[in-house]
Amino acid sequence: MSRSFRNYEHVLRMVGVFVTGLLVFLIVRWVLVPSDFGVYGFYRAGTLTDVAARPIAYAGHDACAECHTEIVDQRKGTRHEHVNCESCHGPLATHASGDVMKPGKPDLKTVCMPCHQKMDGRPKFQPQVDFKDHAGDALCTDCHQPHSPKIKS
Numbered sequence: 243m244s245r246s247f248r249n250y251e252h253v254l255r256m257v258g259v260f261v262t263g264l265l266v267f268l269i270v271r272w273v274l275v276p277s278d279f280g281v282y283g284f285y286r287a288g289t290l291t292d293v294a295a296r297p298i299a300y301a302g303h304d305a306c307a308e309c310h311t312e313i314v315d316q317r318k319g320t321r322h323e324h325v326n327c328e329s330c331h332g333p334l335a336t337h338a339s340g341d342v343m344k345p346g347k348p349d350l351k352t353v354c355m356p357c358h359q360k361m362d363g364r365p366k367f368q369p370q371v372d373f374k375d376h377a378g379d380a381l382c383t384d385c386h387q388p389h390s391p392k393i394k395s
């Protein structure tokens with residue numbers, strides 16, 4: 243045997259280690275990755291049916307308007323006209339389908355905060371107030387009607 247191929251056993255051993263590692267990886271991958279993974283993209287195709295099977299949480303604006311016409315009228319022409327009911331009232335699909343007839347009211351201490359608390363990053367056209375300066379300990383709804391928020395002068 244020529245000089246350059248002497249003492250090659252250690253290389254074979256390394257190859258053995260790598261091949262074993264690769265086999266273990268492939269077996270573990272085969273066991274752990276679901277068979278429908280990657281059919282449409284980098285996710286499990288079955289998630290689509292899983293998600294579609296989840297109960298619907300939001301009824302959508304039109305559903306509320308069908309029964310609560312008096313609230314729709316209150317909101318007409320106000321700047322809250324296009325703020326969807328469920329952005330304040332929360333998901334109410336079970337109520338809109340007739341299952342729960344007493345859905346409760348939003349928490350008056352927090353309901354206005356996500357949209358009107360003054361924040362530097364918020365666009366100027368979004369009306370915003372510093373809650374402490376503006377209202378102190380009073381509730382927003384002591385002065386503003388949520389379905390027609392401008393204070394009538």
Ligand code: HEC
Pocket residue numbers: 301302305306307308309310327328331334335337338339340343344345346347
């Ligand atoms: C099928 C008709 C119907 C639909 C659709 C419907 N509601 Fe109602 N809602 C009612 C009735 C009836 C009551 C009970 C009124 C009562 O007890 O005075 C009620 C009560 C409420 C109450 C509680 C009122 C209170 O005084 O405690 C809220 C809030 C409410 N609905 C919001 C909504 C929202 C938001 C939607 C849309 C996601 C919606 N509703 C969809 C019929 C409906």
Ligand code: HEC
Pocket residue numbers: 306307310313314317322325326327328329330331347348350353383388389
């Ligand atoms: C800006 C937030 C907001 C939006 C948007 C909103 N609501 Fe309300 N709604 C409230 C709050 C807060 C109360 C509780 C008022 C109170 O108890 O003083 C309330 C009360 C109600 C009530 C109880 C009766 C009453 O007049 O107090 C009904 C019914 C209702 N809302 C339905 C609706 C429907 C239907 C829509 C969409 C067409 C809607 N709301 C949109 C915040 C909102």
Ligand code: HEC
Pocket residue numbers: 320321322325329330353354355356357358367368369382383386387388391392393
């Ligand atoms: C989901 C977001 C959202 C919530 C929650 C919300 N608002 Fe608004 N509100 C708006 C938007 C958006 C406007 C401005 C719409 C526009 O640019 O015409 C507005 C406008 C207003 C205005 C200005 C009205 C005017 O005619 O100048 C007042 C006052 C107001 N909201 C009070 C409230 C109060 C009080 C609450 C809590 C009961 C509340 N809002 C909850 C989105 C919200």
Ligand code: HEC
Pocket residue numbers: 354355358359369370371373376377380381382383384385386391392393394
């Ligand atoms: C003591 C009464 C009072 C209370 C409580 C109150 N407001 Fe006001 N708010 C007013 C008055 C008065 C105005 C100015 C008149 C108007 O624009 O309707 C106003 C204006 C606003 C505006 C419009 C600001 C603008 O730049 O156009 C917003 C938004 C608002 N309030 C949100 C709230 C929120 C949110 C709360 C609860 C933290 C609250 N208000 C509590 C009296 C009150």
